[in-house]
Structure formats: structure tokens, C-alpha cells
Amino acid sequence: MIAVSPTDLEIYLFHEGSLYKSYELFGAHVVEQNDVVGTRFCVWAPHARQVRLVGSFNEWNGTNFNLVKVSDQGVWTIFIPENLEGHLYKYEITTNDGNVVLKADPYAFYSELRPRTASIVYNIKGYQWNDQTWRRKKQRKRIYDQPLFIYELHFGSWKKKEDGSFYTYREMADELIPYVIEHGFTHIELLPLVEHPFDRSWGYQGTGYYSATSRYGTPHDFMHFIDRCHQAGIGVILDWVPGHFCKDAHGLYMFDGAPTYEYANMQDRENHVWGTANFDLGRPEVRSFLISNALFWIEYFHIDGFRVDAVANMLYWPNSDVAHKNPYAVQFLQKLNETVFAYDPSILMIAEDSTEWPLVTAPTYNGGLGFNYKWNMGWMNDILTYMETAPERRKYAHNKVTFSLLYAYSENFILPFSHDEVVHGKKSLLNKMPGTYEEKFAQLRLLYGYLLTHPGKKLLFMGGEFAQFDEWKDLEQLDWMLFDFEMHQKINVYVKELLKWYKRCKSLYELDHSPDGFEWIDVHNAEQSIFSFVRRGKKENDLLVVVCNFTNKVYHDYKVGVPLFAKYREIINSDAAKFGGWGNVNAKPVAAVKEPFHGKPYHIRMTVPPFAISILRPVKKRGDGSIDGKEKVHRHVIGGRTR
Missing domain, CATH: 2.60.40.10 (Immunoglobulins)
Structure with a gap:
């Protein structure tokens, strides 16, 4: 009351x-x-x-x-x-x-x-929720060993009506939710939906931190949208900006004629990159405002998590030639995460941090910032740089692929192909790929397969699922007419197949944050730009063998070391004709031979397709779930770290 x-x-x-x-x-x-x-x-x-x-x-x-x-x-x-x-x-x-x-x-x-x-004046209370099953399920499961594949989208440009107007929150529930279910994404992440004056800020320059933007309806309409997502088994993550805000006259800036929500010192206050003002994170009242805001979205909108924008901009003082750490930001982020997790331990707190700040996802009692996830910007930049390299020169950039495994378990990572990578002249993911039309699609399929099989949770920006050719045009809807073209249809089929197997194979997500979940088979084949590795689940023989070929050459009778004496069936081959490939597949199971190779006790011989990924798993006996010809496998166990 x-x-x-x-x-x-x-x-x-x-x-x-x-x-x-x-x-x-x-x-x-x-x-x-x-x-x-x-x-x-x-x-x-x-x-x-x-x-x-x-x-x-x-x-x-x-x-x-x-x-x-x-x-x-x-x-x-x-x-x-x-x-x-x-x-x-x-x-x-x-x-x-x-x-x-x-x-x-x-x-x-x-x-x-x-x-x-x-x-x-609006009564925020009174909405009748119907997501109790979702909320109970969320509390029972630890997200660390569950599948997490996020579909990131901008509400205003995912799809528009024929007259160019926006879909409302309620209308979008009917449009978006079946699409997300059909593809198999586990969560959606919405670019900021706080009230903001300028459409092209995408919500990152807000004025009404407690107002769901009225562009698409009322706050209760937005609650309806989230409720429908939850009833369909889809989590909802909000992009959230506690670092800076816009300077429009009616908003927070110089609220009572003097610095109130922003730093008093102009050098600390002004964010010249975005033309915004930085929140004064050392001011107690501002901390009350921001931490309350996170709890508000959880309490009233049942939000499942936040992607916290521009963490680096908070952690280091702006407008300085030297990387000076901001102690107020550290204290604020720690208190924010402690408070949120005390309120609801199941919340996703995801740091968008481009720096090497240590222990971002470590608990605060161990000196960490207290997030439970961090975007892996290093992996994203390295793999995209590698893919944009001419295939014949990739052997000279081999470490762009291997380096990420040296730090893959230093934090709990999400691997992001986000909106930031497909705007402002950066080109779409498809258009980043070198080569002919067919080779672009082949390499994008390979990239998505590598995203799927690399340790870490996943994120893909809208349009990537059907290979949007142009970069994101934020004032227009996605290029849905591309579904009229065969190659775009087929890569969409491929993405759906990837997500189906992702959720079906525990080895692709159970040990994302433990070294036990990944093992190189061959990491040294720079000359052919072929990488092979094993992904493992918690059960000893729950594993997949993955082979990636980043060149346009096909290899038949290629020898790969394997850990189990069994037959291996190819469950995904991105070169399959149904996905738009050239059809160099392993149609029949390949049997392991009792001869060591690649440091493994056995090996198989297989076709390695060009610009493609092959994912194989041991064939199990009917009935008992065991592996054919199972022999004891010794594994070195190293304790992984999760919250």
C-alpha cells in the first residue's frame, strides 16, 4: 500500500x-x-x-x-x-x-x-499474469548447463505493417512468437524499450526509464507480450542502459537546472561519443534510481534478464588518455548484481564489456563484478576477422580461431553476432564472407556451425537466420522477400536444423563453462585450415566430433582421431544439398579403426567438405543407450567454474 x-x-x-x-x-x-x-x-x-x-x-x-x-x-x-x-x-x-x-x-x-x-498517470498494477508454469520451471533449472540461444531483435524494424506503421505489443505476440518457436530459439533479447525521443537511437538514449515506450502500446500491452512469450516457453531479455542517458530538454539532463543524475564534473559527465550524459554512479540517489529500475522490470514485467549495455564506458572514466578505473562504477555494478540475485537468482545479468576487466562473471564475494554472463567480444572479433580473410591466406591467421580457447573458461561467455556487427557500413554477416555467391552462403553456414559448437551460449541478431544480404536498415523491416530465393530458404532450414540439434545434444551446452566440455583433436593444421575437436556432455560417452574446413577444397578419405571405438554418424553437414551446399556428405556411418591418430586411441576416415562443418556422434545401441564396441576411456577432469 x-x-x-x-x-x-x-x-x-x-x-x-x-x-x-x-x-x-x-x-x-x-x-x-x-x-x-x-x-x-x-x-x-x-x-x-x-x-x-x-x-x-x-x-x-x-x-x-x-x-x-x-x-x-x-x-x-x-x-x-x-x-x-x-x-x-x-x-x-x-x-x-x-x-x-x-x-x-x-x-x-x-x-x-x-x-x-x-x-x-498510469496504474502499473492489475495485469493478470498466466506465466506461473514458466516461472516455476525457471527457478528449478540452472541456466549454466541448459541450452541458451538468444534471438536479438529491434521491435520497430523486425516487421512492419503494409502502411509502414509499427505492430503493437499485442499484435507482435501473434507475429513473433510462432516464428521464434519455429526456429527453436530459447530467448529473445529486445533492444531497449524504455521511452526514448529519437527512433534512431534504438532506445539506447532514454528519458523514461520506468516507461515501456508508447510506440507500441501501453505497459499492460507489453506485459501481455511477455506473458505470451513465457506461456510459449520463450525467455525475454531486455537491453538496459544504466551508464548514460540522452540530453533532451524534458528528460533527466540538468533535471533541476544543475547536475542531478549526471556527474557534476564536465569531464566525467560528457559522453562525446554518443552525445549523452553519464550517470553519476557515485551518487546514492542515482544508485537507488537505477537498481530500483532493474527490480521494477523484474517485478512488474517478469523480465528474465538484462543485457547491460556499455559496461566498459562505466568501468573506465571517459575523456581520458589513460584507462583510469571508476571505483563508483565497480561498486554500483556489484551492488546491482547482488540486489538482483537476492531478489531472483534465476535472472540473467549479461555484461556487454569489450575490455579485459577480470572476474566480470565471478561472484562479488570473490572480488568479481557479479554478472552471470559476459558477451565474448574477443571471440566475435577474431572469428569475423578470420572469416573476412581470403581463404588462401587463412593459414596465416590460424591463431584467430585457436586463441579463444585459451580464455574460454575465464568467464561465463555468450558468443554474440549482434546488431553492432551489421550496421554503419560493417555489412551483413553474409556479405562479410569472401568469394562467389555460393561460397558466401557456404562460409556463413560454416560460421553458424562453428558458433553452435564453440563453448559458450549463443546470440544471433534478427535477419541472420535467413542470411539478410544488406546490413540492418533500422527504419525498414527485415528483407522478408528474400524467402522467395532458394539459397535464403535453404540457409533458414539449416539454422532451424542447427537449433534442433543444439537442444537435442547435451554435449553442446552442459559443460559450456568447464574445460571438460571441449577437447582439441587437431589444432595444428594451419596449412589446410582444418580444425577438429570434441564437445562433451556430463556423461562420459556423451560426445560429438566436429570437423571444420575453412577452405574451398574437399578431402575424401580424410583421417581424424576419435576418442571412442564406435561407428560415427554425421548428424549435421553444412554442405548438404538441402542446405544449399554441394553435397559432399558422409551418408553412411563411418567406423573407427583401432589405430591411434591425433593423440586419440582410434581414428575414422571421412569426407571433409569445402567451406563446411561436419558434426558426428557415436552410434548408440538400441535399447541400452550404450556405445557400440564401448571401451573404457580415461578423461582428465578439471573442475570448471560457474556461479
């Missing part, structure tokens, strides 16, 4: 930086006391001389609507004895130097459709 007046404890905790449900104190709340229904407004404006409430209920005239200052550090409040739900409002703030500014509510639950900028 929201009280008519803020309590002393709420105010104390807010100024201390530990009011983690500050959205219950601030913003606009319809409340009832002594049979009187009214609306309470509360705002933090520490430098203001005066704060008045203006809106559609008083013809935007703040006379007689003065807020009362209830804290020496700038908490202001007013109670209007009327239910103002649905009304527009702003705060009219008189600054210390006598200027008057009109500001939207930082804690507003709903906002006007851009370009209008007023806040809207």
Missing part, C-alpha cells in the same frame, strides 16, 4: 542509496486514505527553489499546485484529492538561478507518444 505521505525510512534509504523499490516512493500513484481517493506525486530535485505540478487536470497552470519539500536533500511531494489516472503531467521546476524548466517524471510508468513528451 502506497502511503499518502513519504515515510522517513523511505527518504532515508533513498538518500543512502539503498531504496531498491524507489518506484513506490517516487512518481505518480493513485492512493486511498480515510475513504479519500487521490493521486500522490513525488520527485527528487535537490537544487530546485520551487517545484509545481502542471498537467491536463489544471490546464498546465501550476498555481496552487506547489509541491512540498519533505527532505533537505530535495524530495518534493504533493497529494491531489482526485483520481488522475490517464491525465498528462510534468514538473515545473524553478532552478536555483530563477529559470523555469518543464520536466517529465523520471519515475513515470507511461509516457506520451513521441514527439510529445509529457508523463501519464
Whole structure:
């Protein structure tokens, strides 16, 4: 129950930086006391001389609507004895130097459709959820040893109506969810959906951190979308930006005429790269605001996780020639993660960090930042650089493929092919591949297969699943007409097949974060640019043999060392004709020979297709699940690290 007046404890905790449900104190709340229904407004404006409430209920005239200052550090409040739900409002703030500014509510639950900028009184409560089965299941399973393949998308440009308008949250549930299920993705990740004034910021420059953008409907409409995702078994991750915010006049910037949410020092405040302002992460009230915001999306929208944007921008002070660490950011991120996991241990907290900062996914009690996942930007950059290298020269860039396994278990990694890699002249993933039309598709299939089989969870940006030829055009929908072309149809079939086997083969995800889950067979064949390795599950004989050929040459009767004496059946070959390949497949199981090779006790002879990946698994006997001709295998066990 929201009280008519803020309590002393709420105010104390807010100024201390530990009011983690500050959205219950601030913003606009319809409340009832002594049979009187009214609306309470509360705002933090520490430098203001005066704060008045203006809106559609008083013809935007703040006379007689003065807020009362209830804290020496700038908490202001007013109670209007009327239910103002649905009304527009702003705060009219008189600054210390006598200027008057009109500001939207930082804690507003709903906002006007851009370009209008007023806040809207909205009852965030009352939505009837139907995702109890999903939430119970999520609590029972540890994500570390479960499949996690994320489909990243921008809500406004995934698909548009014929007239170019957006699908609403409710309409998108009907459009998107069947598509995600059909492909087999486990989660979707939505580019930021906080209210933001400029479409082309994609939500990364927000003003309303507590407002689901009104571009696509109401907050309850967005809850409906998430609810439907959960009922279909799809997790929902939000892109979230606690590092910086836009400088539009109605937003957080210079909120009461002086630095409030941003650093007071201009060198620390200004983010010249994006034209934004950096949050003052050392200010207690800002910590209350941001940590509360994470809990708000979890509590009211049942969000399953956050991809925390631009962590490097927080960890290091901006505008400096030297990499100076920001201790406030470290403390904030640690407290953020501790608080979120105390509230819900199943949440995904994913750091988008491009630096070598250590222990990003280690627990805070071990000196870590406390995230449970980190994007592997090094792997992504290395493998894309390797793929863009002319095939005949890849032997000179061999270490671009091998290097990632030297640090693959230093953090809990997600392997991302995200929106950042297909915009601003970087070309689409397909168009990064060298060679002819057919060779581009072949190498993209190989790249996706390598993504699937490399240790770590996975992420793919929208359009990649059918090989979008152009880079992302954020004002248009995806090029759905490409489904009229055979090669795009076939690579889409291939992606679906990859995800089917990904979820079917525990060896592809159970030991993602343990060295026990990966073992090189041949890592030294730079001359032919062929790599072979084993992926393992928790059970001793649960394994796959993977062979990748990054050149356009085909090899028949190619010898590969294997760990088990068994027949091996090819479950995926990216060169199969049904995927658009040339058809160099191993149609029949290949039998192991009792002769050591590649440091393994046995070997097989197989066809290695050009620009392709082959994934083989031991054939099991019917009935007992054992391997044909099973012989004892000795494995060196090294304890892996997960949270």
C-alpha cells in the first residue's frame, strides 16, 4: 500500500542509496486514505527553489499546485484529492538561478507518444499474469548447463505493417512468437524499450526509464507480450542502459537546472561519443534510481534478464588518455548484481564489456563484478576477422580461431553476432564472407556451425537466420522477400536444423563453462585450415566430433582421431544439398579403426567438405543407450567454474 505521505525510512534509504523499490516512493500513484481517493506525486530535485505540478487536470497552470519539500536533500511531494489516472503531467521546476524548466517524471510508468513528451498517470498494477508454469520451471533449472540461444531483435524494424506503421505489443505476440518457436530459439533479447525521443537511437538514449515506450502500446500491452512469450516457453531479455542517458530538454539532463543524475564534473559527465550524459554512479540517489529500475522490470514485467549495455564506458572514466578505473562504477555494478540475485537468482545479468576487466562473471564475494554472463567480444572479433580473410591466406591467421580457447573458461561467455556487427557500413554477416555467391552462403553456414559448437551460449541478431544480404536498415523491416530465393530458404532450414540439434545434444551446452566440455583433436593444421575437436556432455560417452574446413577444397578419405571405438554418424553437414551446399556428405556411418591418430586411441576416415562443418556422434545401441564396441576411456577432469 502506497502511503499518502513519504515515510522517513523511505527518504532515508533513498538518500543512502539503498531504496531498491524507489518506484513506490517516487512518481505518480493513485492512493486511498480515510475513504479519500487521490493521486500522490513525488520527485527528487535537490537544487530546485520551487517545484509545481502542471498537467491536463489544471490546464498546465501550476498555481496552487506547489509541491512540498519533505527532505533537505530535495524530495518534493504533493497529494491531489482526485483520481488522475490517464491525465498528462510534468514538473515545473524553478532552478536555483530563477529559470523555469518543464520536466517529465523520471519515475513515470507511461509516457506520451513521441514527439510529445509529457508523463501519464498510469496504474502499473492489475495485469493478470498466466506465466506461473514458466516461472516455476525457471527457478528449478540452472541456466549454466541448459541450452541458451538468444534471438536479438529491434521491435520497430523486425516487421512492419503494409502502411509502414509499427505492430503493437499485442499484435507482435501473434507475429513473433510462432516464428521464434519455429526456429527453436530459447530467448529473445529486445533492444531497449524504455521511452526514448529519437527512433534512431534504438532506445539506447532514454528519458523514461520506468516507461515501456508508447510506440507500441501501453505497459499492460507489453506485459501481455511477455506473458505470451513465457506461456510459449520463450525467455525475454531486455537491453538496459544504466551508464548514460540522452540530453533532451524534458528528460533527466540538468533535471533541476544543475547536475542531478549526471556527474557534476564536465569531464566525467560528457559522453562525446554518443552525445549523452553519464550517470553519476557515485551518487546514492542515482544508485537507488537505477537498481530500483532493474527490480521494477523484474517485478512488474517478469523480465528474465538484462543485457547491460556499455559496461566498459562505466568501468573506465571517459575523456581520458589513460584507462583510469571508476571505483563508483565497480561498486554500483556489484551492488546491482547482488540486489538482483537476492531478489531472483534465476535472472540473467549479461555484461556487454569489450575490455579485459577480470572476474566480470565471478561472484562479488570473490572480488568479481557479479554478472552471470559476459558477451565474448574477443571471440566475435577474431572469428569475423578470420572469416573476412581470403581463404588462401587463412593459414596465416590460424591463431584467430585457436586463441579463444585459451580464455574460454575465464568467464561465463555468450558468443554474440549482434546488431553492432551489421550496421554503419560493417555489412551483413553474409556479405562479410569472401568469394562467389555460393561460397558466401557456404562460409556463413560454416560460421553458424562453428558458433553452435564453440563453448559458450549463443546470440544471433534478427535477419541472420535467413542470411539478410544488406546490413540492418533500422527504419525498414527485415528483407522478408528474400524467402522467395532458394539459397535464403535453404540457409533458414539449416539454422532451424542447427537449433534442433543444439537442444537435442547435451554435449553442446552442459559443460559450456568447464574445460571438460571441449577437447582439441587437431589444432595444428594451419596449412589446410582444418580444425577438429570434441564437445562433451556430463556423461562420459556423451560426445560429438566436429570437423571444420575453412577452405574451398574437399578431402575424401580424410583421417581424424576419435576418442571412442564406435561407428560415427554425421548428424549435421553444412554442405548438404538441402542446405544449399554441394553435397559432399558422409551418408553412411563411418567406423573407427583401432589405430591411434591425433593423440586419440582410434581414428575414422571421412569426407571433409569445402567451406563446411561436419558434426558426428557415436552410434548408440538400441535399447541400452550404450556405445557400440564401448571401451573404457580415461578423461582428465578439471573442475570448471560457474556461479
